[in-house]
Amino acid sequence: MRTSPTVRDVILAPGNGSFFYDDQAAIRAGVAHDGFRYLGTPLTPGFTTIRMPSRSLSIGLILSDDVIVWGDMMSVQYSGAGGRDPIFQIDEIQTLTGSVVIPRLLTADVSGFLAACEFVLAYHEGRRLPLAIEYGVSQALLRAAAHIARTTLAEVISSEYRLPLPEKTVPLYAQSGDSREINVDKMILKAVDVLPHGLINSREKFGASGGTFREFVKWVAKRTREIGEPGYHPVLHFDVYGWIGFEMGMEPQKIADFISRVADDVPGYRLHIECPADFGSTEAQLEEYAKIVTLLDRRGTEARVVVDEQCNTLDDIRRFAKAKAAHLVQIKMPDVGSIADSANAVLVCKENGVGAYLGGSCTETDLSARAAVNVAVATQADMILAKPGMGVDEAISIVGNEQSRLLSILNYRRSQNFLQTVSATSA
Template structure:
């Protein structure tokens, strides 16, 4: 089944982009807006609507499969590619990518994905968002050509086994939305609530706001949760504890060990408590923090995200033993071939992993993520797109359940 033509369209993502440097520098919230001028190159405002590029492949039988190019909320920081502006890439997509795609046989996925992921323009690899969307479309084309699910294609080409039940979900919620928290408790999300803390001021003096928020989650689960429901508590801190504690890692470790006790009997997962100026410093700090936590008898899971962006980065963090989990943020890895390999590498080396991404994706890229999850078996996956939780839980869960039903029917 060959690719006959390519169609492009620029559309909306499920969320927005934020200039994290400006957010931390200004911190003047005005509802969903942040007042002040952007700092990171490419941004026209500190908070602006996210945009995506749909890549539609027309196959020989006139069927059309789609992949969608998207970037993460906080683009352009901590080693990530610049803000993705689809219109800037359309000329290259037309002049170079279209000729590369047209005429290709979609019978297999992996070799084509590796090739496009390695393509360079002006001495640089293509923007991660382009590689992300193009490889999604290639996987969808191979699945169609072989009359298989995408999960089956991945398993066959990478030597994995498709799971027999849906992968656990991390329900990503707005911190101030108590009704949303109730809904994900009602739906028995395996991990919750994510609840981003992006500025040190959000934590309150001595991080008391964070502490009280964590306690309130536990209280609510005990009040309304189903008997036997025991989710893991996940909090994404975007480096704010590092901003608050500075170089005092002992104090930071004391605080986290105490927070773990506050959420008992539920297990605690902490993502990005510190964001260092460089990757090397990030690894050193995380390793020290792990050692300090172990000395205090703390068993919470430390998750690396910032500075752990690519397949190469993930391997580096794993080899250094710098965290308990890595957040495999799919758009940051470029081609989804890298995401697949990252999950399998984590599993082969005893590293926990969240097959994540960003609220700034689409329903289509979320469904591709669900297929990858079934084929590779990460510890849990992030609900996306958006931070509505309900929609992400529905999209990912239903995609996994449909896929499993299809495979069972064929068997």
């Protein structure tokens, strides 16, 4: 009798994320630039400078058939902000992984993804493991289950959640970083579905009464018409990091008024505004975002609100989706934790008629990005972030090509199943 491979050993490999950790509180306070650096004193616990190179920790499961499957642990660019886990400390994560996670892995049945996640990622001393650990270990567990089943990661997700084999691509969303104009041109020339993020994370970029931001939005729309191929008409998505609330006031009516004016600046375009305000807690964010959504819906505008800060875990996402406290939820995968929870979060959003944006961070790795593609395609999320890094080209290549390869495999599977069915019927 043939048995499924088990985990024979575990190895760890320290590495780098694809961008930097940034102290959001210090940046909001108006610190100065020095080239690529920020000057000043960090405000968020764990930061030694305002901008720090991101790190990762790879975990490799050595299966009993000698195949090694990997996952990458890391945290997001704005760690410690908006209710998120603190900045990634590789030594602490490595110690906890060795003492708690590895012993569980060595006794786990890794043939079933969801059951393995539940066992290996169970609470320790009454608390969740750091979400970075959940994220990386769950990637490795998904790859182990896929290896054992001889399928793609997406097929494991589809099977475990009883979803049909996906056929459609998930729209790709690219982020510009600070090199806005050049990167917008790259996105348009590559016909990205959703763009450009914009990184509107300071008063300087938002402008007095939002004037600088509004001019940028109009320029992006104009640029899509100037250099885009005929018929190219992307969704315009901007992350303003709470600056509408900071600059215009924290009243939902004022925030909805401003968003409506921005939408009127670019008629005919679907407009996403991510994090229009940060109300400081999940409870306040839930209540006030629901009001903003209601106000915008009554106006019939093309503007949509996207929640990010203060909506991190699966439980948070479920509450926002049920309350209709956003038009779209960013499922920021390293903040959600296990990618099983990210898959579940997409399905929760869809069940409640709320858009599911499977996101993440520029600090991620190629390995985590490829796992995210499989989750997005299997669950048919409404859009997926092109990640990692801020270079645009690399992220579009990694995520876009993984999606293309995956759908080619799934189409091949369907054709083979069809041929087998026809052959059996003929016989």
